Amino acid sequence: MRKPITPMKPRVSQYGVDPKYVKKRMAEYPGMTSVMLKDLFPDTPDVIYPSEKGISAVREAARKALEKVDMSMIKPGDSVNVCASHHGFTLLGGEPYAELLKVVRDVITERTGTENIRLRAGVGLRFRETEEYIKAFGLDKHYKGKAKGVAPVDEGIPIETEIGTLYGIKAIYDADWIVHVHNSDVREVHFHRQVDRAVKPFGMSYARIETRSTYHQNLGPRGANFTARAIFASDFVQSKFAFTAFLEMSPVGVVSVDADNDLYALNDRLTVSGCKYYGKIMTLFGEIDECIVGLDFPCPVPYVFAAGVIYANFAGANVDLFDLDRPLPPYTWYTEAFYGKDGRPLIDNVPPVNPAIKMVVHNYAWGGYPSAFFSEHVPTIVVGREQADLLNRDPQNLDYMKHAVIADDLDTAMKYAYKVSGTDKVIIFDGAVGGVNVSESLAKLLQEKAPQVSEKVDKELLPKWLRQRGIDPETIK
Amino acid sequence: MRVVTMLAKVDEEKCIGCKICQKVCPPLAIEVVNKVSRVDAEKCRGCGNCNQRCPENAVTMVKRETPIRVYVDPATVSREKIEELCEKARMNPEQIVCYCTATRAEEVAAAIIKGADTPEKISLETGVRTGCKVECIQPVLRLLEAAGIEPERPEGYQWYGRTPTIWEIPEEVKQKYSQRGFYFDEDIKLLNEVAKLKAEKEAR
Numbered sequence: 289m290r291k292p293i294t295p296m297k298p299r300v301s302q303y304g305v306d307p308k309y310v311k312k313r314m315a316e317y318p319g320m321t322s323v324m325l326k327d328l329f330p331d332t333p334d335v336i337y338p339s340e341k342g343i344s345a346v347r348e349a350a351r352k353a354l355e356k357v358d359m360s361m362i363k364p365g366d367s368v369n370v371c372a373s374h375h376g377f378t379l380l381g382g383e384p385y386a387e388l389l390k391v392v393r394d395v396i397t398e399r400t401g402t403e404n405i406r407l408r409a410g411v412g413l414r415f416r417e418t419e420e421y422i423k424a425f426g427l428d429k430h431y432k433g434k435a436k437g438v439a440p441v442d443e444g445i446p447i448e449t450e451i452g453t454l455y456g457i458k459a460i461y462d463a464d465w466i467v468h469v470h471n472s473d474v475r476e477v478h479f480h481r482q483v484d485r486a487v488k489p490f491g492m493s494y495a496r497i498e499t500r501s502t503y504h505q506n507l508g509p510r511g512a513n514f515t516a517r518a519i520f521a522s523d524f525v526q527s528k529f530a531f532t533a534f535l536e537m538s539p540v541g542v543v544s545v546d547a548d549n550d551l552y553a554l555n556d557r558l559t560v561s562g563c564k565y566y567g568k569i570m571t572l573f574g575e576i577d578e579c580i581v582g583l584d585f586p587c588p589v590p591y592v593f594a595a596g597v598i599y600a601n602f603a604g605a606n607v608d609l610f611d612l613d614r615p616l617p618p619y620t621w622y623t624e625a626f627y628g629k630d631g632r633p634l635i636d637n638v639p640p641v642n643p644a645i646k647m648v649v650h651n652y653a654w655g656g657y658p659s660a661f662f663s664e665h666v667p668t669i670v671v672g673r674e675q676a677d678l679l680n681r682d683p684q685n686l687d688y689m690k691h692a693v694i695a696d697d698l699d700t701a702m703k704y705a706y707k708v709s710g711t712d713k714v715i716i717f718d719g720a721v722g723g724v725n726v727s728e729s730l731a732k733l734l735q736e737k738a739p740q741v742s743e744k745v746d747k748e749l750l751p752k753w754l755r756q757r758g759i760d761p762e763t764i765k
Numbered sequence: 766m767r768v769v770t771m772l773a774k775v776d777e778e779k780c781i782g783c784k785i786c787q788k789v790c791p792p793l794a795i796e797v798v799n800k801v802s803r804v805d806a807e808k809c810r811g812c813g814n815c816n817q818r819c820p821e822n823a824v825t826m827v828k829r830e831t832p833i834r835v836y837v838d839p840a841t842v843s844r845e846k847i848e849e850l851c852e853k854a855r856m857n858p859e860q861i862v863c864y865c866t867a868t869r870a871e872e873v874a875a876a877i878i879k880g881a882d883t884p885e886k887i888s889l890e891t892g893v894r895t896g897c898k899v900e901c902i903q904p905v906l907r908l909l910e911a912a913g914i915e916p917e918r919p920e921g922y923q924w925y926g927r928t929p930t931i932w933e934i935p936e937e938v939k940q941k942y943s944q945r946g947f948y949f950d951e952d953i954k955l956l957n958e959v960a961k962l963k964a965e966k967e968a969r
């Protein structure tokens with residue numbers, strides 16, 4: 289059996305406990321091993337990062353991708369907002385995304401002569417998160433002091449769209465030109481359903497609360513991401529949009545850098561690669577019959593990663609989240625809203641949270657995202673009183689600890705989890721790169737099931753997913 | 766329902782009186798007087814917006830000695846009226862509208878029926894919009910609109926306006942994007958089913 293992969297390090301942040309309280313990682317617990325994605329699925333793509341070349345591989349790929357982009361609309365002296373989101377900084381430690389943001393600035397200056405380039409980095413629900421990343425990666429220096437985090441409660445501007453007025457963050461659009469720098473990691477498939485994935489930040493991290501509330505309350509589980517399309521397609525945004533640059537991601541790392549003046553063209557390419565690269569591992573996770581889940585990554589509960597899949601998607605892995613014929617994922621805010629006071633769904637056919645998850649060991653995960661749904665639906669044990677206190681202070685997690693128990697240390701938590709759950713299968717969401725840290729018993733199951741999952745995705749599921757998104761599967765052969 | 770355990774505290778030495786905290790406070794608990802931010806402890810709902818947006822990092826969140834519980838009990842107003850309002854807003858009275866506080870549509874409806882006529886008053890009385898401060902403004906505005914109320918915007922950036930719902934998407938827009946994975950009509954069906962009170966619940 290392979291040794292566990294070194295998990296992603298805890299990060300100093302106001303949204304998580306001080307790393308000194310993370311005394312032991314789940315991967316260090318006896319009986320843990322790892323499985324590499326390449327061994328499960330031999331067609332896993334090669335990556336440029338992580339690789340022997342280090343971060344220079346991202347730099348080179350970014351420069352190359354930007355060569356084919358037209359920047360002639362930007363004149364010397366024009367102002368340019370390079371728009372970023374927190375999400376990219378959670379991938380592979382954040383360095384590849386930070387590097388892409390640096391290269392984008394350098395190339396714009398070289399090609400256009402303008403120096404008035406600002407970094408505007410949007411957030412999820414932790415309003416100072418990108419401020420922390422800007423400092424940690426030296427982006428304030430690289431952008432010559434013109435880098436700031438923006439939040440959905442900041443001053444807004446109305447944007448007229450083909451469905452009516454929506455609202456953006458003023459600071460995102462206060463330049464002559466905007467450049468959209470993001471990544472293709474599928475992340476919240478439960479929300480966007482891999483429809484217009486590349487456009488999403490226009491309805492989310494670049495948007496005001498009114499728009500984000502539209503996404504999560506006014507449109508429905510398969511129409512939600514249209515808010516992003518509506519804003520991006522508006523005359524206002526089109527008049528400012530210069531180009532886009534993306535880290536093309538797979539569950540094992542950065543595959544390439546893609547850039548384009550046409551966001552829709554790039555979006556179509558990434559729709560295909562997202563379904564292809566992430567579809568197999570997500571389907572394989574759906575085959576897990578029973579397990580203990582370990583949360584052990586510097587992110588809020590739903591966003592911790594295992595093999596490129598976030599926990600929120602594992603909580604819904606009993607359902608094919610890419611399949612648009614299924615209206616409701618087991619977890620999405622629409623689903624959460626539809627549970628009545630008696631704890632039962634208000635309508636029939638609401639899929640339950642993945643019944644394979646017998647217990648969650650919350651060894652290290654942040655607050656800053658409404659996560660009570662998870663502890664309400666799955667028995668949860670939180671390691672350390674400091675984390676419990678952090679969650680209790682968090683206005684977004686008023687009820688999380690109402691449903692969770694506290695263990696003094698990881699060993700106590702694991703012993704309890706094994707005893708109560710009756711399973712020895714463990715999957716750890718700790719951001720391990722290239723594979724996934726699991727117990728030996730779960731490693732065996734994944735290895736056994738992978739070949740048939742691979743065939744099913746290739747022959748049956750991927751063609752269906754693509755057709756549902758208006759893409760002819762024949763064109764990608 | 767919201768139990769408020771935290772309170773915003775301003776460091777007057779650090780405060781420069783820029784008023785950003787005042788402009789983002791959902792229940793209007795902050796006023797900048799003589800260039801210093803003042804928090805009304807009775808009104809503060811512990812949401813942390815001021816703490817998260819103050820450019821000088823002048824606001825810290827401290828634990829309250831005695832927590833405040835805010836709740837408008839739906840049982841104290843006519844059930845019929847609550848259901849009427851929710852139906853107009855196309856919501857099920859029991860559906861959750863604020864994920865952080867687990868506040869349901871019926872509580873917001875009850876607050877409106879009892880006289881809360883702005884999102885600010887609704888936040889003060891129910892605690893909605895004091896968790897993540899992002900996701901729940903639309904249901905609040907939809908329920909106010911259903912009650913025939915057009916609230917006046919506060920001076921800050923607390924909110925700008927109601928936005929479109931799926932029922933209002935023009936037919937030609939639906940047509941245009943129907944091949945791209947947006948399932949509007951199917952989602953309308955689903956949301957209508959949720960809004961309609963479940964037959965057996967009606968019977969109860």
Ligand code: SF4
Nearest residue numbers: 780781783784786819
């Ligand atoms: S945002 Fe900060 S500096 Fe500005 S008025 Fe409020 S407390 Fe003072």
Ligand code: SF4
Nearest residue numbers: 790809810812813815
């Ligand atoms: S309600 Fe929120 S924004 Fe207002 S004073 Fe309290 S913590 Fe600050």
